[in-house]
Amino acid sequence: MRIAISWLREYVDVPVEPDALERALVGMGLEVEEIVDLRTTVTGPLVLGRVLSAELLTGFKKPIRYCQVDVGEAEPRGIVCGAPNVAEGETVVVALPGAVLPGDFAIAARKTYGKVSDGMICSVRELGLGDDHAGIMVIPPSERLHPGDDARPVVGLDDIVVELEITPDRGYCHSARGIARELSHAFGVPLRDPARIDAPGATEPSPYPITVDDPVGCDRFAVRMVRGIDPAAQAPQWMKQRLSVAGIRSISLAVDITNYVMLELGQPMHAFDPNRLAGPLLVRRARAGERLTTLDGVDRELDGEDMVICDTGLDNPLAPGAGLPVSLAAVMGGENSEMQPDSVDVLFEAAHWDPVMVSRTARRHRLLSEAAKRWERGVDPQLPLVALQRAVTLMTEFGGGRPEPGVLDLDHVVAPRPIVMPSSLPGRVAGIAYPEQRVAQLLQEVGCAVSPGQPAEPGPAAVPALVVTPPTWRPDLLQPADLVEEVVRLDGYNKIESVLPAAPAGNGLTPTQRRRRTVGRALAEAGFVEALSYPFVAAGALDALGLPDDDSRRAAVRLANPLSDEEPLLRTTLLPPLLGTVRRNLGRGQRDVALFELGTVFLRRPDQPAAPAMGVDGRPSESDLAATEAAIPHQPWHVAAVLVGDVERAGWWGAGRTASWADAIEAARTTVDAAGARVTVRAAQRAPWHPGRCAEFVLAGQAGEPETVVGYAGELHPAVCEAFELPRGSAAMELDLDALPLPGIVAAPDFSTYPPALIDVAVVVDATTPAAAVQDALVTGAGPLLETVRLFDVYSSEQLGEGRKSLAYKLTFRAPDRTLTGDEAVAARDAAVAEAARRVGAVLRGA
Structure with a gap:
């Protein structure tokens, strides 16, 4: 504005x-x-000039005129002008040589189009007064204006x-x-309200027959008629100037008046030529298939939610008796009823329209007009008669004519709803003591009607209440919080001190929160970057993962109102969005990618009921709430990671290493260790992993309970890699973090200052024996002296025999209170090997 x-x-x-x-x-x-x-925007000589002659120069691509302009000097100045509206006898604004216009545009005498232009005739935009550059600025003739007068006070360049x-x-x-x-x-000064004028109310008969079919979309419609206006009359210069500053181009006196009243009072209006109307007007919703050519020359197909003003004298085959639309209500008028240069009568319309309807109509037709911008934000429904009186006064003053006495006012406006607010609420919210009298005073300044009300909870400690009725021009005041904002705003935001609130005592993070942060930190330290994905997937993503038809992960929850129709399902696994993120990174030139994500998945039970349909007219019943709770899917936290490219880059230091299934398994081990759990790793088959390069992580049951599979890791299936446009060999892991038990109190480890005993041991086992099973046996057999164990080699050959493999481990032994002897270390190693032999049939290699 x-x-x-x-x-x-x-x-x-x-x-x-x-x-x-x-x-x-x-x-x-x-x-x-x-x-x-x-x-300060224009310096130097800027004067009024009168065009004495305008000679058309020939031989150029556009009309160019060489004008003789009287600027109050002894001789007229010759000025070249390309504006289409320059003509003999006009009063114009002239920047003489030495003037500097906005944009540091200096004016000087120069030769152009074969003539010397001794100055410039200015447009509105060149003077910095608006955006109109269709022609030069023409000043209406006046006995008070003379050539050579300073143009600044005339055009408004003496203003702010x-x-x-x-x-x-x-x-x-x-x-x-x-x-x-x-x-x-x-x-703190009085307001001289321009809306405080005497405006006549509805009369019989009305100036024009009008019917409103939909009082919800249009709850007030008022018109007045002025006949016998001068069709050549123009708006005064001060009105054009104010319109120009606001960015509105002057069109005709009637249209300029409606725009001026809109800027002055905030009431959008429309001017009809009643002589172009064939019958009574009808305000209604549009019919499907109806069309209207609006004032901008665009033929528009109307929607059933649009409000239109129709001329019932025009036959409409789509809606017999309902007339043809002549205006897209509250947004833009139609070409078939606009004011013409020869119009001698004008029918002024001022109405009040539903803001939601206007907003949707304006966006549907991409017509964000000045009127629509005001309607969707709320207009005072008590303004129509005032605006009509103001428009009629301006029209008769500057365009002549006589106003007809009839006034039409179809009023269905609902009064603002009173709001009950505790008088202490503004003080409690802002932390400032506002006496009840001060609260009432500030709300009355806004225009509210304030009266005492009954306390919400009567008693000795009852807080007085205020009943506040907002003014009609404030549709945004709907609840006590809105009133609090007004009190604080008018009293001054600067009075609110910047005081940090005292943080309440708490217990810190919950165990599950602490575990999630620990896992995320461990994966980040291992070289992964966290990604955050939307939890929405397409049905085709589950096909791309190669999930079997009976896989439980296909039982996804479908959203009733998804953000995108292409992704209407809630994810049952973290992998589809994460793989899509990896693909996006690869497409943008990243060759080596290691991403992880922590988030919820949504698992629907086979027997899970559907949520009941509930209205918004009241609080749901307890049974509906219980049924809704039962329909909510299980939402466990999962962690997933994907690796593509090199995990160790090649360089002068040596060869690099490409990520493989082993790195995915190691990422899962890192996650389990950070979560404080112990699991068994063994070979498995599960989509979307490669059948021969997939491991499952199993949590042993307690007290006779069955074991639980908590996740999978390994190399992705080649078909999955192709579907997601990933290189072959890409690896991934996904674990159910909530399935891992929370760790108990972790005791601080004891550190021994005595030297360790380092022993390597290689055992031969069946090729199908998991390395984790061998490691668990070694740990159990070695006893408390074993500090660490690490697998460093896997070997197979003909010498070992078919279906056999060798696993080599590094064992570290240490005692907390003494230096171990060689015999003690060897005895511990032998006990470890013996336990491995008993459990998995391991044989010490070379024995």
């Missing part, structure tokens, strides 16, 4: 210093985009313009009236 300070000063006495204005507006919660002192960014909840500030009201609050 751009507006001149001189206009605001007609309604409220405010200082003209830009700094003071900016502080006041910001203090009221209005965002100031820019304050421009127009007195403020540009505000109006938030959606402050729609009333899209008008001079609304901004002036805010300045009256800021400076």
